[in-house]
Amino acid sequence: MSTIAHLINGEYVNDNGRTASVYNPSTGQVVNQVALASRATVQQAIAVAQAAYPAWRNTPPAKRAQIMYRFKQLLEANKERIVALISLEHGKTLEDAGGELQRGIENIEYACSAPEILKGEYSRNVGPNIDAWSDFQPLGVVAGITPFNFPAMVPLWMYPLAIVCGNCFILKPSERDPSSTLLIAELLLEAGLPKGVMSVVHGDKEAVDALIEAPEVKALSFVGSTPIAEYIYSEGTKRGKRVQALGGAKxxxxxxxxxxxxxxxxxxxxxxxxxxxxxxxxxxxxxxxxxxxxxxxxxxxxxxxxxxxxxxxxxxxxxxxxxxxxxxxxxxxxxxxxxxxxxxxxxxxxxxxxxxxxxxxxxxxxxxxxxxxxxxxxxxxxxxxxxxxxxxxxxxxxxxxxxxxxxxxxxxxxxxxxxxxxxxxxxxxxxxxxxxNVPLPVPVAYHSFGGWKRSLFGDLHAYGPDGVRFYTKRKAITQRWPQRASHEAAQFAFPSNG
Incomplete structure (x- = not known):
């Protein structure tokens, strides 16, 4: 029986600390052990992401999208392997696991439109010789905490979009069924993602709290139960993080x-x-x-x-x-x-x-x-x-x-x-x-997913246009180039176009 390791900086890391059992729910038997990250291991992933961020944020969006195109192709080529792992550790049927993976791939397809969704807005001559525009710039190091019930799809709601927006991402998947999630992350590296841009750390509350408390982590995405969603939202926002935390439902x-x-x-x-x-x-x-x-x-x-x-x-x-x-x-x-x-x-x-x-x-x-x-x-x-x-x-x-x-x-x-x-x-x-007349109205990838009331904590829904806004910050720039040989007197009233 093997121990499923963390994936940090493109390398497998086993910190030789605590582990948890991974079961085959169909037999009730333990099939693997999974490493549970210490705070030091989480901090290692954060440091690697910080080091990778400057080069990645300056990588053209079209090149980021090309990696996502290759990633999509690799997922399709390895579908049977991924589906088998989902069914083995989660218990859902092969057909259900295949549908889950396909919905995740649709989010990658949306992320492939990075040059379009990140191109910003521009207005010329908003005033005399003044132009204005807005950029959508990445946040830095961001993290996702995902549930057991969709080990492929829910992480793919998060990191493809976060990464094409120019961020570096740390994923903390469920420790109950981690193998398919890890394989998918390996395929992203095979698609050409630079080492350090994405890491996977397995763990429990210790790893979650380490991500919440780390000042280097600028945003947290979460899907799970309402009590934990509320905890992550409360603890994250009071530390100045951007948080979207999707909770329970009835x-x-x-x-x-x-x-x-x-x-x-x-x-x-x-x-x-x-x-x-x-x-x-x-x-x-x-x-x-x-x-x-x-x-x-x-x-x-x-x-x-x-x-x-x-x-x-x-x-x-x-x-x-x-x-x-x-x-x-x-x-x-x-x-x-x-x-x-x-x-x-x-x-x-x-x-x-x-x-x-x-x-x-x-x-x-x-x-x-x-x-x-x-x-x-x-x-x-x-x-x-x-x-x-x-x-x-x-x-x-x-x-x-x-x-x-x-x-x-x-x-x-x-x-x-x-x-x-x-x-x-x-x-x-x-x-x-x-x-x-549609029983599961899950929005397609180019819309956004999220509930109301105590089903969502935060202002922005998951994936789609809201996902772009969540993983970027808007910078508004106003620029003036006076005409040559012109001179204007100082203005002390608040500027306007009136």
Missing amino acids: NHAVLMPDADLDNAVSALMGAAYGSCGERCMAISVAVCVGDQIADALVQKIVPQIKALKIGAGTNSGLDMGPLVTAAARDKVKGYIDAGVEQGASLLVDGRNLIVPGNEDGFFLGGTLFDMVTPEMTIYTDEIFGPVLCIVRVNSLEDAMQLINNHEYGNGTCIFTRDGESARLFCDEIEVGMVGV
Whole structure:
């Protein structure tokens, strides 16, 4: 069994300190150890990034983009290797892992447009012989802290854009499934990225706090749970850092009486149970407007949940794999127990699932509750597992009030054939990402990703145009070249064009 090392200055570094076990969730067996960085190791990565920054910030954006083009090609050529590692250490199905990687590659494609997105703005003759323009300049050394549930995609939300903007980047990925993340970083170096521009340090809270407290780190990007997002935002901003911290979610799907129910059920199945529900955009609440649509939903979806194909993520043709750890599985089981105790109607119970040949894996079956009410913990909390709750309301206005009252505002969707209902929902719902007959409204790479309320701490969303603004600072320049042989008297009033 090997120890997964840090990647600093293009070299593998093992500080011979603490390690953590990396599991195959499908078998419950330890497959690797991963080094946990000390503060000294994090500081080493920071020092390397600082040394690389002056040359990298002065590298033309077109040359930075050329590296990203090669990086994209290498990821596509190594897709099977990357997908296999994701499935091995995370547990998600091969097909799901492939979709994750593709969405990450789309962010690299956006980063390849660096010469366009960084070209700034220019205005001639804003005053007599005066021109003005603005540049978008890099911040310096920046860092990203990413979650276990998307070991390929979420880091690719961050560092391709940060790097083409001229920054040097330190990535602290999840210690639960680090191998695919590390392989992708190795391919970026193979694409021609200079040593030191990007480093990968594995670790836990010690590494996170080292990045937060280091004055050399100018910005932090984070995706994970709301308590940690709030901690990183609070601790980072009080030290003068720029921070975007994406937190938790409780995503609702509203089913109107006129919904195309067959398509809505298919969409809910994938959105609720894909990746075992371990997605910040997973639909975990179906809000049915009226008992008729609720009863029809139950009749159609229960057989499909019971028919889910569940097994080892490394096998093909499955709907769902295991949860990432035994602790995650047991936490979700605890929520199911609480739902029963608090009076919800348990229609499909996934707690006793056994996968033959993988009895020690961290598996749960798809679970469905009906008659869920807003005070139940299965409604209030982010479960992060394969559990769907049905809440019954009397009107669209009641559904919207329910969603707007929740502390999270990450994603939501509505299933309807009525344009007026859809337009009202899109206009009035207090959620950052909205779908109309689209269950997982994850923005494409040239838009930006982020929620509202306690789902996002910070002013700028992830990737896309907001990502460019996050990883750059605007410098406004006003320049005057007086005509020869001219002389003007001093002006003491505030200058204007009036």
